[in-house]
Amino acid sequence: MSEPRRLLAALTVLLLYLGFCALVMLRARRRHRRSxxxxxxxxxxxxxxxxxxxxxxxxxxxxxxxxxxxxxxxxxxxxxxxxxxxxxxxxxxxxxxxxxxxxxxxxxxxxxxxxxxxxxxxxxxxxxxxxxxxxxxxxxxxxxxxxxxxxxxxxxxxxxxxxxxxxxxxxxxxxxxxxxxxxxxGTTELPDWEAPHFDAWRLVERRLLNPGSQGGPAFHLALEPIAGAPRWCAGDIAEIGPRNAAEAVAGFLHRLGLGSAEGFEDRLLPQEPEAIAALAGLPPAELRRRLPPLPHREYSIASLPEDGRLELLVRQVRRPDGRLGLGSGWLTAHAPLGGAIALRVRTNRSFHPPEPGRPLILIGNGTGLAGLRAHLRARRAAGQRRNWLLFGERSRGCDFFHRTEIEACCAEGSLQRLDLAFSRDQAERIHVQHRLREAAEELRRWVDEGAAIYVCGSLEGMAGDVQAALADILGTAALKALTDSGRYRRDVY
CATH class of the missing domain: 3.40.50.360 (Flavodoxin domain)
Known part of the structure; x- marks a missing residue:
């Protein structure tokens, strides 16, 4: 190679190297600015x-x-x-x-x-x-x-x-x-990173549990598998793939500039891109590229596989603008009885049952009763009778979810102690953490006898207040030891 060509080649390599370094620095600077x-x-x-x-x-x-x-x-x-x-x-x-x-x-x-x-x-x-x-x-x-x-x-x-x-x-x-x-x-609309694979289930029962309540409507829902049912354990989670109500689809199309929001108020459309693509006049592949999958919703399972169906306890949620929540709206208002529901079971090992023979204290409020109910049903089926339930809601007359079943457990002895906290039934607001403090001596005795403590319900308010009460009653070090040994577990949301 001649000397000029060698110099030109060297200069080309140098320029390529400098360009590469500049690109790396630019990307790093952009990432830093984003952070x-x-x-x-x-x-x-x-x-x-x-x-x-x-x-x-x-x-x-x-x-x-x-x-x-x-x-x-x-x-x-x-x-x-x-x-x-x-x-x-x-x-x-x-x-x-x-x-x-x-x-x-x-x-x-x-x-x-x-x-x-x-x-x-x-x-x-x-x-x-x-x-x-x-x-x-x-x-x-x-x-x-x-x-x-x-x-x-x-x-x-x-x-x-x-x-x-x-x-x-x-x-x-x-x-x-x-x-x-x-x-x-502060949003329920963040898309999943990857759309999960759902199984097909059929909605076979939807029953309002709290007519006349001061709180939001709460529904007992039952679903049966269309194909073979997966196995699950008390404490596991049902992931629901919501579908779009008509106004949600129309609004989404409108935001994409693909159609008018008019004319769809009385129709329901599935989540699958093929149906929405037909309205948008786009190939399904193109719509998939432009339309992220809907986020899933998580609900504690309130039944066991032996019951033959998967049961949920779902509170109907309304957004600040009055629209129903994506998941709760689909399950409690839009999905037709007998219609298909996209569902998959997620293992939740951190809330699985304690070993047989260990006493169990169940604490929760509102729809958190769902996860506790599954544990109580599992304990009842296994003949484990050392169970204590502390449950809180607004009023006994409207919000004592699954009252007949719980009282039957008390009568037969599979629920040895029941403490209820209905906050609106008296002038003073009483919650489950107050019932815990009232029963402090009994709580310490159960824990000394090896009891596990399971908490299910709202993260804001209840879960923190219950943890503070447990720390005061048992001591911070003792509560930490219970956590480390798996005897204090929570499923809070």
Whole structure:
């Protein structure tokens, strides 16, 4: 090769290299700009990641992007880059962390362990959530996520929701995380990252449980599988794939600029893109590209496979503008009896039954009775009679859900103690945490005899107040020991 050609080749390689470096720097700068909220914006929610293979970091960025679709300011940081001071002023933080080896933190978190977790800074102004990645084939499953959770609580931070643990990338747990992201963003419309595969079920019963109630209508729903039914366990979750009511479809088409919102008020249309595509005049493949899948909805299962059908207890929700909620509206108002429901069962190991022979204390309010009912039915079928239920709602006359069944359990002895808290039946508002405090001595006796405590119901209000009452009655250290041993479990939403 001649000298001029060698110089030209060298210059070409140099320019290509400089262009590549500029591209890398530009992408890094863009990512950095995306991770920092404008100075005049609301305080950004912190999403911190600690990853060994890159999966936790990927999920952290996907979480941030999902929250940004709801106009929530977010910043993303590596856990190792954080300090005690930055956490103390963060306001709200989400931690997406993996566990490596036999329960170790990722290498990228070593600095955080050494400089931050070695102390106990005041994090009383921090609200946090944790997505812990792990693999159940290892003895110390999700160990770093669990130790981070315990340390944050020790420093006074408040959990925004219970820790979500993911076994080897399990899709159901990741969808549950997305469910919590939607609640943080104040919207129920965040799309799933990936549309789950649903089975076909038939809605065979819909019964209003609380006519005349001061609260929202609550319905008992029963579904039967159209094909073979999956097995499930008390504590497991039903994921529902809602379909669009007519006004929702028309509005969606209108927002896409694909059609008018008029003329569909009295019709119901399925969620499947083929039906909507026919209205839009688009090929289904094109509509799928432009139309994200509807987010799923989660409900505690209130029955057992042996009952022959899957039962739910669903509160009808209305949005601020008066429209029905996506999932509850579909199940309680729009879906026709006998019609098909898209449903899949998600295993929820963190709320599975205790070992046989252990006394069980069930605490909940409102539609949280669904998850407790499944446990009570399982215990009753197994001949386990040491059961205690504490349940709260508005009024005995309207809101004592499944009253006949519960009173029958008391009469036959499969429910040894029942404490009820109907908040509107007297001048003073009485809730389940007040009943717990009244029964403090009995509660300590049951726990000393090995009882497990299961809580199901609303995260805001009830769950925190119950936990505070339990900590006062049993002691913070004892409650932590119950949590670590699996004797204190929650399914709260």
């Amino acid at each position: 920092v909220a404008p100075e005049d914006a609301a305080p950004a929610l912190l999403v911190a990641h600690a990853s060994q293979t890159g999966f936790a970091e990927e999920l952290a960025w996907r979480s941030a992007e999902l929250l940004r679709t709801a106009a929530l300011p977010v910043r993303v940081e590596a856990l190792g880059a954080l300090s005690s001071d930055s956490l103390a002023v963060a306001g709200r933080a989400l931690f997406v962390v993996s566990t490596t080896g036999e329960g170790d933190a990722p290498d990228s978190a070593a600095r955080f362990l050494r400089r931050v977790m070695a102390g106990t800074p005041d994090l009383s102004r921090l609200g946090f959530g944790i997505l812990a990645l792990g693999d159940r084939s290892y003895a110390r499953y999700c160990a770093f996520g669990r130790s981070l959770d315990a340390w944050l609580r020790q420093c006074g931070a408040t959990p925004l929701f219970d820790r979500v643990e993911v076994d080897d990338g399990e899709e159901g747990a990741l969808r549950h995380w997305q469910h919590h992201l939607g609640r943080l963003a």
